[in-house]
Amino acid sequence: MNETEQTGLATMRDCWITGGATFDLAPTAWKTIAGSTSPDEQERRLLAIAAQALDVALRPAAPKTLKRRPPLPRLALPMLPERLRPLLRAALKHAVDARRKTRVVTLVASRGFVLHPMDWMPVASDQNSPDVYAPWIDWQASVDGERHAPQEKLTAENWDEFYPAARRIALADMRRSEPASARLLVEAKASGEPAEVRLALIELMRFGLNPEDAPFLKSLSADRSGKVRELAGRLLARLGEHGRSNDGGPDDPAAELAAFISEGKSGFIRRRSIYTPAKLKSPAQEKRRAELFETCNLVDLAARFSATEPEFIGAWQFGADNNADILIARMVAASGSDVAVTHMADALVADGDKPALFVLHLTPRLDSRRKRALVRLILKQANYLNAINLAEGIDAGWLEWNDLSNGSALAALRSAVAGNDDAMRRGADDILETIGFLATATTAAKLIDEVVAAGMPPAAPSLSVLRLNAALAEHQSRTDT
Amino acid sequence: MEFDLKTIEALAPDQASLSAASKLTKRSNWPRLEKNERQALIWGECQGSGSNPYRVVVDTGDHGYKCTCPSRKFPCKHTLALMWIAATAPASFAAAESSPEWVNDWLGRRRKTTPPPAQPTAGAAAKSIDEAARTDESAAVEDVAAVERREAAQRKRAEDTRQAVSAALDELDQWIADQLRLGLSGFVDGSSDRCRRIAARLVDMKATALAGRIDEIPSRLMALRGEEKPDAAIRELGKLVLLAKAWRAAPDDPELKRLVSTSETREQVLANPDAKQVESFWEVLGEKIESRRDGLVSHSTWLLDLKSATPQFAVLLDYFPASAGRRSNAFAPGDRFDARLVFYPSRKPLRALVAERMGEVMSGAWPDFSFGAAKDPLATHASYQDAAPWITDCPLMLPPGAILVDDRGTGWWQAADDPQGIALPIAGAVNQTLLGLDLAATAALWNGARLELLAAQSGFGRLDLS
Structure with a gap:
């Protein structure tokens, strides 16, 4: 299209927008085609030419503001084989929330693969997906893409060159290997960050927490953010540092909380203390007690009874008041020392039965061995199988067939699958999904056969994680041979 | 296999279904028949009247079934035919180790109930499988006079239709002239009502296909920004003028007839010796499912010819009533198969039918299309418009490029070696992950204003974008 035609088209266009005849405005060549027909026909012919010109002769111009994102980085693990992607997509589709999706992603990573970016992408604020995805999290967080995560060690000098996720992972690693250097870095840099980032940085102090961290944590009692002050207080409590002075006055929350707990004695020969939650008279009291459990630290509460943390936990009468048990479990998880946490977990798992479920609150602070022991216990007892879905931060792909077949879990699952109770079946679906994450590939394959034999349709969506798990092993063995 | 003919007779909703099913029991109607005895399932693909085959699965244990056809009869003739084959020729079913994804999908979604086994009901006496089989065998022999009468009536109907359509196009011409006189800004604002009115007139005057197209103009305009709408209106109305003129010049042209009044039947296309046929490996690029204002849902499945050195496409197009609910798709994006396609005759053949399917094909990369240096990405579009405006x-098969975003968040495709030149705006929201991927080749549809992405090849493998 030449310049005259372009100008002619523009004026004709303006004329048609408002309405009217454009014949006189048309380029000469077009007028010739429109010919000497009726005015309506002339307009139609010109319209046809204009339509064709717009379609064929013009090209959309690129706006000047077009921006390109930096290329999506390659991850350290190979991509999940194409053959397994339909199974993965089915498993992701069945995983209803971000937490369950992350479990699927973790399972795949535990077998040495990453997902295709069009199947799943971590969000910029993701803190739970496997470390291998850090470059993608930072890619998501990067707006301009000008910074590039350096490969060298994190220092105060190159702090700003790291993306947040890469920095978090580098710091967590450093806390495990050189806790003092990591603390010095956080000390130097945290104060310059906004409260939200500061909180995330201080939170990393839980890795390799040791008494040398106490002075820094104490210094945070003057922090501008209430959340940071609270977190620092809890970390200090884990180190056995009392957060508040034990003056016993009316303003001391530990004293107020202690009043909700009755101290008694038990045993004929060796009298020992026991602690039982006092009977509450009103919902208001219940609410207040919950608030106090949340704000007080275990070490302060134990001190009110002149006991150490393990002594206090050992003497607590689990089973007397379910709500109080949950509150104390949460308190131990939040502010108990490592000794108190492991003491509570070991004692309750050894005793078994329902109180063992309170250990679920402690899972974020338990080592891998104890978490596995808890899962095995829940499966063995099978009275509260659904509780398995609540376990946090457990490794993927370790549960053996014996762990399932030793107790009553299999029988319970089989009867739920075969039964007509919809609620039971839904419960079984959730448990199967969780076991799909925990199981080894062999266990996953066997379990599918078991529940299908019990009447579950072989292609039921609730088996999707188990199927993916089993197929991942098949692939590994194929590539091995 | 746990079927006998009595059970099928009892399950059939009426005699007509049984009769229709009997015609579908020929093995040639079923490119795929498989069974899995462990799961008590039989399934198959039946080439029905649509472009896509219908997928049928039957649980031989409890007689549960599912078919992707839009029939409102339950079970439909395809389901009955599958059961019939199972009862009379069980050897036709190949044993399969595992069930395909679409069967698994159905199994996963179905609520397993245990209906009482099909028993002959009071109305069952009215249905007879023997009669259905008989009607199949005894085709009535027409006498010569009857054939002549029928053909004369057909010619008369065709002539009537042609006259009606001609009058419809006269009315359309006048309507277009009115829109230009009244101003396109008013047309853009009131396109919904104005298009509906003329579309209704065109339906009355037998220009059904054209009416459907005009009914969709408002939604196509709505998808654009305000400043783009007048140009789009010029394009839409100008194309109608061209189409009307082309039809007047050649009212018997099959392509123009299809676009203005009605389409040929599947059988007519298959029987047409002039129809282009291509036997090749095909990859399903993607699907486009649109609900139309006339109550139909159009379902297009775009295919890429994997054996051709230059990008060649085909589209399988089906319509079904929106009230039939969402259908399961016959193909999934990325599927590959070996098939002979027959194209509807046209200047640039795209719409096709699967005449014969030979089997599945292994997945892999697309052929290495040699994109010319600094080639116009819309050159194919221009050649299509020249032949059939x-x-x-x-x-389109776009050369190596990437997706970028403007300050309003709209995605644009741009060629890798042409950072300052042409960029094509993308319809709808763009998956943010795409912005970080280099696209080695991208298959898309260009409608003159927006690009609809179908699929792409990248360093991360095939990307499903439809």
């Missing part, structure tokens, strides 16, 4: 959606 009424085409709205043109398939």
Whole structure:
């Protein structure tokens, strides 16, 4: 299209927008085609030419503001084989929330693969997906893409060159290997960050927490953010540092909380203390007690009874008041020392039965061995199988067939699958999904056969994680041979 | 296999279904028949009247079934035919180790109930499988006079239709002239009502296909920004003028007839010796499912010819009533198969039918299309428009490029070696992950204003974008 035609088209266009005849405005060549027909026909012919010109002769111009994102980085693990992607997509589709999706992603990573970016992408604020995805999290967080995560060690000098996720992972690693250097870095840099980032940085102090961290944590009692002050207080409590002075006055929350707990004695020969939650008279009291459990630290509460943390936990009468048990479990998880946490977990798992479920609150602070022991216990007892879905931060792909077949879990699952109770079946679906994450590939394959034999349709969506798990092993063995 | 003919007779909703099913029991209607005895399932693909085959699965244990056809009869003739084959020729079913994804999908979604086994009901006496089989065998022999009468009536109907359509196009011409006189800004604002009115007139005057196209103009305009709408209106109305003129010049042209009044039947296309046929490996690029204002849902499945050195496309197009609910798709994006396609005759053949399917094909990369240096990405579109200026959606294979965003968040495709030149705006929201991927080749549809992405090849493998 030449310049005259372009100008002619523009004026004709303006004329048609408002309405009217454009014949006189048309380029000469077009007028010739429109010919000497009726005015309506002339307009139609010109319209046809204009339509064709717009379609064929013009090209959309690129706006000047077009921006390109930096290329999506390659991850350290190979991509999940194409053959397994339909199974993965089915498993992701069945995983209803971000937490369950992350479990699927973790399972795949535990077998040495990453997902295709069009199947799943971590969000910029993701803190739970496997470390291998850090470059993608930072890619998501990067707006301009000008910074590039350096490969060298994190220092105060190159702090700003790291993306947040890469920095978090580098710091967590450093806390495990050189806790003092990591603390010095956080000390130097945290104060310059906004409260939200500061909180995330201080939170990393839980890795390799040791008494040398106490002075820094104490210094945070003057922090501008209430959340940071609270977190620092809890970390200090884990180190056995009392957060508040034990003056016993009316303003001391530990004293107020202690009043909700009755101290008694038990045993004929060796009298020992026991602690039982006092009977509450009103919902208001219940609410207040919950608030106090949340704000007080275990070490302060134990001190009110002149006991150490393990002594206090050992003497607590689990089973007397379910709500109080949950509150104390949460308190131990939040502010108990490592000794108190492991003491509570070991004692309750050894005793078994329902109180063992309170250990679920402690899972974020338990080592891998104890978490596995808890899962095995829940499966063995099978009275509260659904509780398995609540376990946090457990490794993927370790549960053996014996762990399932030793107790009553299999029988319970089989009867739920075969039964007509919809609620039971839904419960079984959730448990199967969780076991799909925990199981080894062999266990996953066997379990599918078991529940299908019990009447579950072989292609039921609730088996999707188990199927993916089993197929991942098949692939590994194929590539091995 | 746990079927006997009595059970099928009892399950059939009426005699007509049984009769229709009997015609479908020929093995040639079923490119795929498989069974899995462990799961008590039989399934198959039946080439029905649509472009896509219908997928049928039957649980032989409890007689549960599912078919992707839009029939409102339950079970439909395809399901009955599958059961019939199972009862009479069980050897036709190949044993399969595992069930395909679409069967698994159905199994996963179905609520397993245990209905009482099909028993002959009171109305069952009215249905007879023997009669259905008989009607199949005894084709009535027409006498010569009857054939002549029928053909004369057909000619008369065709002539009547042609006259009606001609009058419809006269009315359309006048309507277009009115829109230009009244101003396109008013047309853009009131396109919904104005298009509906003329579309209704065109339906009355037998220009059904054209009416459907005009009914969709408002939604196509709505998808654009305000400043783009007048140009789009010029394009849409101008194409109608061209189409009307082309039809007047050649009212018997099959392509123009299809676009203005009605389409040929599947059988007519298959029987047409002039229809282009291509036997090749095909990859399903993607699907486009649109609910139309006339109550139909159009379902297009775009295919890429994997054996051709230059990008060649085909589209399988089906319509079904929106009230039939969402259908399961016959193909999934990325599927590959070996098939002979027959194209509807046209200047740039795109719409096709699967005449014969030979089997599945292994997945892999696309052929290495040699994109010329600094080639116009819309050159294919221009050649389509030169041959058939009424085409709205043109398939393109774009050279290496990437997706970028403007300050309003709209995605644009741009060639890798052409950072300052042409960029094509993308319809709808763009998956943010795409912005970080280099696209080695991208299959898309260009409608003159927006690019609809179908699929792409990248460093991360095939990307499903439809």
